[in-house]
Each structure stands twice: as structure tokens, then as C-alpha cells.
Amino acid sequence: METVAVDETFEHLCNCLRVKRRVESVSELFAKQTNDSDRVEIAMQLLKEHNLIVTHKRFVRESDKSFKRSLNLRNSGNKSFQMKDDRAALMLYTQSIATAPFPGTWNISNQELQTQLGENENDCTENALALAFANRSAVFFSMGNHEACLNDIRHAMKYNYPQKLLYKLFERQGKCFQALGRIESAVESLYDAQKWLPSASGLTEEKKQAIGVELRTLVQHLANSKPTEVSCYSQIRQPPLPTCSYNKNHEILCASDCVELKFMPDMGRYIAATRDIQPGDILAVEKPFASVLLPDFYGTHCYNCLQHSRSLLPCYHCSTVMYCSEECRTSSWINNHYIDCPLLGVLQKLEIGKMGFLALRIIIKVCKGQNLASLLKSVEDESRGSERNKGFNNNGTYSSSNYRPIYWLVENTEKRSVGDLFRRAVMAACILNCLETMTDFFPIDATSSSESSHQKLLVGGLLLRHLQNLPCNAHEVSELVRIEAGNDKEGVPIWKSIEIGAAAYAMLSLLNHSCDPNVVRHSYQGDTAVLRAISLVAKGEQVLDNYGYHYALHDRAERRSHLEMQYYFTCRCTACTEDWPEYSLLPDTNPTYLCTRCRHNLPVQVNDPRRSKVITCTYCSEPHNMPDIINKIEKSSEEFSQNLKLVMSGKGCCWEELAQKFICHLQLLEKFIQRPWKEYNNCQEAIKQCFAMTSNCYRY
Numbered sequence: 001m002e003t004v005a006v007d008e009t010f011e012h013l014c015n016c017l018r019v020k021r022r023v024e025s026v027s028e029l030f031a032k033q034t035n036d037s038d039r040v041e042i043a044m045q046l047l048k049e050h051n052l053i054v055t056h057k058r059f060v061r062e063s064d065k066s067f068k069r070s071l072n073l074r075n076s077g078n079k080s081f082q083m084k085d086d087r088a089a090l091m092l093y094t095q096s097i098a099t100a101p102f103p104g105t106w107n108i109s110n111q112e113l114q115t116q117l118g119e120n121e122n123d124c125t126e127n128a129l130a131l132a133f134a135n136r137s138a139v140f141f142s143m144g145n146h147e148a149c150l151n152d153i154r155h156a157m158k159y160n161y162p163q164k165l166l167y168k169l170f171e172r173q174g175k176c177f178q179a180l181g182r183i184e185s186a187v188e189s190l191y192d193a194q195k196w197l198p199s200a201s202g203l204t205e206e207k208k209q210a211i212g213v214e215l216r217t218l219v220q221h222l223a224n225s226k227p228t229e230v231s232c233y234s235q236i237r238q239p240p241l242p243t244c245s246y247n248k249n250h251e252i253l254c255a256s257d258c259v260e261l262k263f264m265p266d267m268g269r270y271i272a273a274t275r276d277i278q279p280g281d282i283l284a285v286e287k288p289f290a291s292v293l294l295p296d297f298y299g300t301h302c303y304n305c306l307q308h309s310r311s312l313l314p315c316y317h318c319s320t321v322m323y324c325s326e327e328c329r330t331s332s333w334i335n336n337h338y339i340d341c342p343l344l345g346v347l348q349k350l351e352i353g354k355m356g357f358l359a360l361r362i363i364i365k366v367c368k369g370q371n372l373a374s375l376l377k378s379v380e381d382e383s384r385g386s387e388r389n390k391g392f393n394n395n396g397t398y399s400s401s402n403y404r405p406i407y408w409l410v411e412n413t414e415k416r417s418v419g420d421l422f423r424r425a426v427m428a429a430c431i432l433n434c435l436e437t438m439t440d441f442f443p444i445d446a447t448s449s450s451e452s453s454h455q456k457l458l459v460g461g462l463l464l465r466h467l468q469n470l471p472c473n474a475h476e477v478s479e480l481v482r483i484e485a486g487n488d489k490e491g492v493p494i495w496k497s498i499e500i501g502a503a504a505y506a507m508l509s510l511l512n513h514s515c516d517p518n519v520v521r522h523s524y525q526g527d528t529a530v531l532r533a534i535s536l537v538a539k540g541e542q543v544l545d546n547y548g549y550h551y552a553l554h555d556r557a558e559r560r561s562h563l564e565m566q567y568y569f570t571c572r573c574t575a576c577t578e579d580w581p582e583y584s585l586l587p588d589t590n591p592t593y594l595c596t597r598c599r600h601n602l603p604v605q606v607n608d609p610r611r612s613k614v615i616t617c618t619y620c621s622e623p624h625n626m627p628d629i630i631n632k633i634e635k636s637s638e639e640f641s642q643n644l645k646l647v648m649s650g651k652g653c654c655w656e657e658l659a660q661k662f663i664c665h666l667q668l669l670e671k672f673i674q675r676p677w678k679e680y681n682n683c684q685e686a687i688k689q690c691f692a693m694t695s696n697c698y699r700y
Contacts, residue, residue, distance in 0.1 A: 004054075004349075004350075005349070005350060005351035006350050006351060006352055006356075006426060006427045006430050007351065007423075009047070009052050009426060009430065010422075010423050010426045010427075012050075012052060013046060013047065013050060013052055013426065016050045017046075026042075026046070027418050027422075029042065030042055030418055030421070030422055030425075031418050035461060036425075036428075036460075036461035036462070036464040036465050036468075037457040037458060037460060037461030037464075038457075038461075039421060039422075039425040039461075039464060040425050040428045040429050040432065040457060040460035040461055040463070040464050041457050041460070042425070043422065043425035043426045043428070043429040044429040044432065044433070044460070047426065047429055047430075047433075053429075053430075053433050054433075064318070064319065065099055065100060065101035065102070065317075065318075065319055066099050066101075066319070067100070067101060067125050067128055069099045069319075070096045070097075070099040070100035070101075070128045070129075070132060071096075071128065073092050073093070073095045073096035073099060073132075074092070074093065074096040074128075074131060074132050074135060076092045077089045077090075077091075077092030077093040077096060077135060077136075077139075078135065080092060081135070081138065081139060081142075086139050086142050086143050089135075089139050090136065090139045090140075090143075090310060091299070093132055093135050093136035093139060094136065094299060094310075094312055094322070095299060096128075096132040096135075097129065097132040097133060097136065097312070097313075097314050097322075098299070098312075098314045098315075098319045098320075098322055099319040100128040100129035100132050100314070101125075101128065101129065102129060102159070102316055103126050103127075103129065103130075103159055103160050126160055127159075127160050127161060127162050129155075129159045129314075130155075130156045130157070130158075130159040130160050130161040130162075131156070131161070131162075133152045133153075133155040133156040133159065133161075134152070134153070134156040134161055134165070134168075134169060136152050137149045137150075137152035137153045137156065137169070137172060138172065140152060140310075140311070141172055141175070141176065144179075145310070145311075146176040146179045146180050147180070148310060148311040149172065149176050150173060150176050150177075151311055152311065153169050153172060153173050153176075155313070156169060157169065163196065163199050164199055164200055164201040164202075165200070165201075166192075166196040166199065167193045167194075167196040167197040167199070167200050167211075168193075170189050170190070170192040170193035170196060171189075171190065171193040171215065173189040173192075174186045174187070174188075174189035174190035174192075174193060174218070177189055178222060183222055186222055187219055187222050187223060190215050190218055190219045190222070191219065193215055194212060194215050194216065194219075197211060197212055197215070239524065239525075239694045239695065239697070241285065241524050241525055241528060241530075242282050242285060242524070242530050242694075243282065243285060244256035244282050244283070244284065244285055245258060245281040245282045245283070246258045246275075246281075250397070251396065251397060251398060252284075252397075252398045252507055253397055253398065253399050253400065254284050254285060254286040254287070254400045254506075254507050255283060255284040255286075255507055256281075256282065256283050256284065257274065258273060258274055258275050258277050258281065258283060259271050259272065259273060259274060259277075259283050259284070259543055260272055260274050261388060261398065261510060262388070263386070263387055263388035267512065268387070268410070269387070269388060269510055270510065270511070270512050270542050270543075271507075271510050271511055271512075271542065271543040272540060272541065272542055272543065273537045273538065273539050273540060273541050273542075273543060274539065275539050276536065276537070276538055276539050277533045277536070277537040277543075278533065278536060278663075278667070279533050279534055279535055279536065279663045279666050279667065279687065280532060280533065280534075280659060280660065280663045280687070281532065281533045282530060282531065282532050283519060283531045283532065283533060283543060284507055284508070284529070284530075284531040285524075285528065285529070285530050285531075286400050286505050286506070286507050286508060286528065286529045286531070287400055287401070287527070287528050288400070288475075288503035288504055288505050288527050288528075288529070289362070289365075289400060289401065289402070289403065289405070289406050289504045289505070289506060290358060290361045290362045290365055290406075290503065290504050291306060291358070291361070291477060291501055291502065291503035291504070291526075291527040292354065292357040292358045292361050292501055292502055292503075293306050293321075293500065293501045294354060294499065294500055294501055294502070295344075295348055297500045297501070298320055298321050298322065299312075299322065300312075301500060301501075302322070302323050302324035302325075302328050302526070303315075303321035303322060303323060303328075303332055303337070304323055304324075304328035304329070304331055304332035305324065305328050305525070305526040305527065306477055306500060306501045306526035306527045307324055307525065307526040307696075308479060308500075308696070308698045309324035311324070312324060313325070313326065313329055315329070315333075315337065315341065316329075316333075317341050318341050318342070318344065318345075320341075320344045320345060321337070321344065335364075335365065335368070336361060336364045336365065339364050339435070339439050339441050340360065340361075340364065340439075342438050342439060343360075343434050343435075343438055343439065346434055346438070347360070347431070347434065350430055350431075350434075352427060352430070352431060354474075354501075354502040355466075355467060355470045355471055355474065355502070356427060356431060356467065357502070358466070358470055358474055358502045358503070358504060359428075359431070359463050359466035359467050359470055360431055360435075360463070362403075362406060362462075362466055362504060363459060363462055363463055363466070364441070365403075366403050366462070367441070367459065372455060372458050372459065372462075373454075373455075373458060375403075376458065376462075379403065379404050379407050379408075390404075390408040391404045391405035391406075391407070391408040391409075391506065392404070392405075398506065398507065399506070400505065400506045400507055402506070405506035405507075405509075406466075406469075406504050406506060407465070409469040409470075409472070409473040409504075409506075409509050410469060410472060410473070411465060411468035411469040411472075412468065412469075412472060412567075412568045413468055415568045416468070421468075424464055424467045424468060425464055427463075427467060428460050428461075428463035428464040428467055429460060431463055432456060432459060432460040432463060435459065436456060441459075442455060442456060442459075443455075470502075470504065471566065472566070472567055472568075473504070473509040474502050474503065474504055474509075475502070475503055475504075475505055475508055475509075475521065475529065476499040476501070476502060476503075477499070477500055477501035477502065477503050477523045477526070477527045477529075477696075478497050478498065478499055478500065478522070478523045478695075478696065479497070479498055479500050479523065479696040479697070479698055480495055480496070480497050480498075480692045480693065480695065480696065480697045480698070481495070481496055481497075481498055481697075481698050481699075482494065482495055482650065482698070482699045483495075483496050493649075493650040493699075495650055495689070495692075495693075497692065500696075501527060503527050503529070505529055508521065508529055508531065508545070511543060511544065511545035512542060512544055512545070513544065513545060513546060513547040513563065513567070513569075513571060513573070514542075514544035514545070514546065514571075514573040514574075514575070515546070515549060515550055515551040515554075515556075515559055515571060515573050515575040515576055515580075516544075516550075516551055516573060516574060516575040516580070517534070517544050517545050517546035517550075518533060518534060518535045518536075518537050518541075518543065518544050519531050519532060519533055519534060519537075519543055519544065519545055520532055520534050520688050520691070521545070522691055522692055522694075522695035522696075523695055523696045524695050524696060525696075526696070530691075530695065532691060534666075534684050534687055534688060535666070535670065535684070536667070536670055544573070547563065547566075547567060548562075549562055549563060551575035551576075551580045551582070551676075552582055552583040552586070552681055553582065553583065554582070555582060556575075556576055556579050559571060559576065560576065575676075580675075580676045581676065583678070583681060586676050586677065586678035586681060587676065587677060587678060588677070588678035588679060591673045591674065591677060592673070592674035593615075593624070593626070593629070593672055593673060593674070594671070594672055594673065594674055595617040595619065595620060595622055595624070596622065596624065596671060596672070597617065597620050597622040598617060598619050598620040598622065600617060600618075600619040600620070601674060602615050602617060602624060602626075603615065603618055604626055613626065613627075614626065629672055632668065633668060633669070633672060633673070636664070636665045636668050637665070637679060639661070639665070640661075640662065640665045640679070640682075640683060640686075643658060643661055643662065643686070644682070644686055646658060647686050647689050647690065650693075653690075653693075655690040655691070655693045655694050656690070656694065658690050659687050659690035659691060662683055662686045662687045662690065663687060665683055666680065666683045666684065666687065669683065
């Protein structure tokens with residue numbers, strides 16, 4: 001039976017129930033269930049009863065290593081490289097590396113090998129991985145990325161690069177060292193190139209002699225030279241990880257003490273300011289409990305840390321995912337990939353989506369080396385106190401690295417329809433079936449079949465739990481990319497934020513939504529989230545995030561409709577209650593000025609002759625020197641316009657310094673002008689862009 005998407009399986013099952021006139025009875029039975037394990041058990045029984053559980057093993061080979069695919073990809077890379085298309089060649093060689101078997105790991109007969117590769121290719125099968133690394137090193141050398149070139153040369157030599165070609169690698173290695181100013185290493189590599197030159201095949205003696213002369217001349221030149229300016233190639237910036245403003249929060253471990261967790265019956269848990277928080281302040285720096293890379297980025301990002309890398313290393317077993325370093329490859333295998341390695345191809349065919357992958361990642365992490373029943377009892381027993389403290393540890397802290405906060409994130413089960421819950425239960429059952437039939441996730445030494453069945457249903461129940469709470473609580477992992485240069489003569493780049501992954505953040509999930517948020521999130525060093533204020537948050541006020549629907553981009557009806565559908569609440573933020581206009585309709589002339597004391601509107605307009613006088617607030621009698629205020633705003637606005645051009649250019653700037661200038665302007669606008677106001681919105685966006693340029697940021 002062919003693997004089909006979960007949604008298709010769900011529809012097929014529903015059709016079977018309709019034909020048998022069982023929809024009503026099954027719905028009634030399902031609606032009576034009070035825990036997720038029982039819901040998954042019903043879904044699994046129905047899938048088996050209607051023969052909709054698929055044996056997936058024949059699809060696993062699609063992720064297996066393949067000499068033929070690796071060779072074809074390498075040949076395609078050669079063509080691109082010859083045509084000077086380094087970017088395409090780099091991608092193709094990386095794919096060739098991903099699919100090439102590791103030396104000594106293949107299990108295939110000579111006859112099968114000849115069928116795959118043809119009669120003339122058998123002599124290079126053991127070198128497929130090495131040849132792919134070597135060819136990619138040539139691209140890196142062409143691009144001036146000498147460190148990456150050296151790394152690939154080392155891997156090529158490690159994986160049986162043919163001796164008859166070694167002189168080429170040593171020559172390239174020597175030239176890399178030369179470019180990096182490492183003269184002694186360069187000379188040593190060039191001596192090695194001379195040593196291996198006699199073993200070169202396909203070269204006439206005359207050609208070998210000419211190459212030898214060239215190598216000796218270069219060695220002599222290096223021996224007499226002084227260190228030169230070191231080549232500098234910046235492939236991917238690795239910005240430092242910011243730290244929280246103010247002091248450490250001793251309750252929410254990833255946060256600053258400028259925030260605290262509070263609870264109210266009508267709104268549940270929320271984060272509030274313990275002091276006046278200024279724009280630009282960092283409220284939290286949070287590493288997720290679990291994160292997953294979206295499949296579209298398996299060939300460009302590290303599967304473990306989610307960082308962009310051109311110099312990716314392959315998984316030892318599958319052709320699907322890659323890593324930025326040996327450390328990440330080892331960590332991934334130990335923590336999760338030993339389970340999901342054979343599953344990824346099938347799970348993509350099942351179309352479980354990012355929430356399905358993230359739920360599975362959480363389950364693998366939680367269940368590793370744990371007695372699941374004891375763990376769940378501990379989690380539930382320790383959280384029977386106040387609603388505010390659900391997910392806290394025994395020592396009274398809320399830790400992002402602990403499972404308890406993720407377990408207790410809101411599921412909205414009671415607000416879901418039977419059909420919605422049933423569809424999610426079917427997905428959980430399908431994922432559970434993959435774990436059971438394709439991996440050794442479940443221990444084979446269970447004392448009884450009933451114990452084994454109970455363990456599997458506990459896992460299924462947890463999968464369903466997270467398939468409910470993640471859509472309401474998970475966050476995207478993003479990256480800012482320069483996708484192309486502008487067409488104008490100044491070559492202004494175009495930057496775009498893209499979603500590369502999904503993650504479960506314990507603290508960020510406590511933030512409520514506003515269509516006019518006062519904070520913004522950026523991803524650093526892969527999946528670490530940094531939370532900054534983008535407007536004043538007064539002491540006692542809520543810290544408010546945005547769930548994807550902003551007043552400047554969507555009208556109120558659309559925002560509320562989507563939020564009710566996904567998050568089950570009606571938004572009543574200021575932008576909604578006052579029905580602020582979208583960006584194109586925001587006011588940008590004739591501002592309404594505010595009293596700096598009581599925050600009421602001042603009785604003055606731009607064209608009012610009283611603007612040249614001192615205006616007294618009609619509510620609190622506070623005097624305001626309007627000429628001074630207006631001149632100050634106009635001067636700041638002019639400077640803002642000039643700085644905004646720097647942001648739009650995307651050229652090298654001190655982004656933190658520029659952000660501080662924007663913050664000063666924002667504070668001025670916030671102090672004197674009533675919102676909504678277009679320039680305020682523009683200034684917020686400029687601040688967000690500046691900080692985005694210091695986060696995950698990649699220049700193609």
C-alpha cells in the first residue's frame with residue numbers, strides 16, 4: 001500500500017465510516033474520551049480496521065546513500081563549475097556529498113554496482129565521497145573561502161581520495177594557506193604536492209615536469225616572502241549572542257528581572273513589566289526546549305543547530321540531512337537522529353507539517369532513557385498547585401530546558417470540535433505507527449504485551465497533546481536573507497525574513513498577543529530567540545507579542561477571524577478596539593500632540609496659530625512650549641529620514657548604533673504624538689530591521 005498524506009488518510013477513513021453509517025456512533029464514542037491516549041487508541045483501531053496503516057519500509061531506501069545519484073550530482077556540479085556558476089556547483093557538490101556512501105559502508109553486489117554505475121565507473125565507488133568533497137573544495141577556492149576549502153580538503157583526504165590525484169589537493173591546500181598568510185604550512189603542502197606528482201595519472205611526463213617547475217617556483221617565492229595581508233572571506237556572519245538588560249530573573253531563568261509572570265482568571269498567565277521598559281531593552285534570551293529545521297532547508301542548514309552553512313557535512317546513514325560540524329553531527333545522532341533518521345522520508349510523504357515534526361522531536365527528547373509513566377506522574381503531580389505555577393520545577397523556577405513548561409502549555413482541547421481532535425488523533429496514530437514499525441524507539445524487553453501497548457499509547461497521547469498545544473504556542477525560527485540586488489544604479493539589496501524552522505519556547509509561549517505588539521523576536525545562532533522591546537512598556541503593563549496578524553498589514557475583521565480560528569480568542573487590543581487603519585491609511589500629517597504629564601490630547605493642530613505659543617493642557621494644566629516641541633520633532637524627523645536611507649541601502653553599518661538613534665526618535669514620538677502615526681510605525685520597522693541585521697543573517 002502506497003504512503004499517502006495524513007489528511008488524505010483521514011478523509012479516506014471518514015469516507016469508510018460514512019459508507020458504513022458509523023460517523024455518528026464513532027463521533028459519540030470519541031467525544032466521550034477524556035484523555036489523549038484513549039483518543040489515539042480509537043484512531044489507531046479504526047485505521048487498522050480499515051487497513052489504512054501502511055508498512056513503510058520500502059520507502060526508507062529513498063533516503064539511503066546512492067553511488068549513482070552521487071555521481072550524477074557530481075557530474076552536474078562539474079558542468080556548472082566549468083560554466084563559472086559557482087553557486088549552482090556548490091549546491092550540486094553538497095548534494096553529491098549528502099548522497100555518497102561512506103567508504104566501507106555499502107552492502108551491494110558487483111553486479112548491482114555495475115547496473116547502477118556502468119562498467120567504467122567501478123574504480124571510483126570507494127572514492128565517491130572524497131571526490132565530492134574535493135570538487136566542492138575547488139568551488140570554495142574559486143569563491144575565496146579558503147577556510148572552507150581547507151576543511152573539505154581534509155575530508156577528501158580522510159575518505160580515500162585517489163592517490164593519483166593527491167597532488168592537486170596538496171597544491172590547492174598550499175595556495176589556501178598562502179592566502180591565509182600561513183606560509184610554513186603553505187610550503188609544506190606544496191612539498192607534498194611535489195612528492196605526489198609522480199603518481200599522477202593522465203599526465204604526460206612533459207606536463208608533470210612543467211607542473212613540478214611551477215610548484216618549485218612557488219615554494220621558492222614563498223620561502224623568500226614576508227607574510228602578506230590575510231584573505232578575508234565572510235560567508236556567514238556569526239554575531240555574538242546578546243544578553244538580557246538589567247539583572248537576571250531568578251524565577252524565569254532565561255529572562256531579565258524587568259519582567260514577571262502573573263495570572264488572572266479572565267486571561268490566564270501573562271508576562272508583565274516590573275519597571276518601565278525602554279525600546280531596545282532585551283527582556284529574554286531563550287534557547288528552545290526543542291526545535292526542528294524545515295525540510296526545504298535540509299540542504300543549506302545544519303539539522304542540529306539550524307545555522308546556515310555552505311560547508312555542510314553529511315549524515316553517516318541517510319542522504320536527507322546535513323550538519324555544520326562534527327560536533328553537531330554527533331550531538332544530533334545521540335539526541336534524536338538515531339530515531340528519526342529512517343523516518344524522515346516517510347514523514348515528509350505523510351505531510352505531518354512542522355508541528356508534527358516538532359511534536360515528534362519533543363517526544364524523542366522526553367522519552368530518551370526515561371520511564372514515561374513515572375515521568376508523566378511526576379510532571380502532573382508537581383503541577384497541581386496554582387495555575388500560575390504550572391510547569392515550575394521543585395525549586396520554584398521556570399526553566400526553558402525542562403519538559404514541564406512545554407507539557408503544560410495550553411491545548412484548547414475543550415474548544416476544539418470533535419472533527420478537529422479526531423484529525424489530530426489520526427496524525428498522532430500515524431506518527432506512532434512509524435515509531436513502532438521503523439525504529440527501536442520502544443524497548444523490546446517489556447515484561448508483557450499489555451505493558452508494551454500501554455507504553456505506546458502513552459507516547460501516542462503525548463503526541464496528540466503536543467499536536468494541540470504547539471499550533472497555539474510554537475514559534476518560528478527565522479533568518480534574514482538578501483535575495484537579490486536591486487535594479488537601481490546604486491544596487492540596493494532586497495532583504496527578506498524567511499522561516500527556516502519551528503521551536504518550542506517555554507517563556508515566549510507565555511506572551512499574549514496584540515495587533516500592536518510592544519516586543520519583537522529575532523533568532524540568533526540558529527534557534528536562540530532574543531526578545532526586545534520596540535516601544536515603552538510601563539511598569540505593570542503586559543508584554544505583548546504578535547501572533548502573525550498586525551494592524552498595519554491586516555484589517556480588523558481578518559485579524560480577528562484568523563486569531564479566533566487558530567488561537568480561540570477575540571482580540572481586544574487597542575488597535576482592535578479603536579480600529580486603527582492599515583499602513584497605507586495611517587495619518588502622517590496634522591499630528592495630535594499629547595500632554596507629557598497626563599497623556600491627554602493637547603488643544604493644538606499644526607495649522608493652529610496657537611502652535612507658536614505655550615499651550616496649557618485642559619485636563620491637568622501642564623504648560624507646553626509648542627514651538628520648542630515641534631522644532632525638536634522636526635529636527636529629529638529629518639535625521640530619521642537620513643538614517644532610514646542607510647537601513648534601506650542594507651550596506652555595512654553599525655546596526656546597534658543606528659538602532660539607538662532610531663530608538664531616541666521613537667521615544668520622542670511616543671512622548672509627544674498620539675498614535676496611530678505612520679512615522680512611528682516606520683521607526684519601529686527600522687529598529688526591527690537593524691536588530692534583524694545582527695541576528696541570523698545570510699547574504700547570498
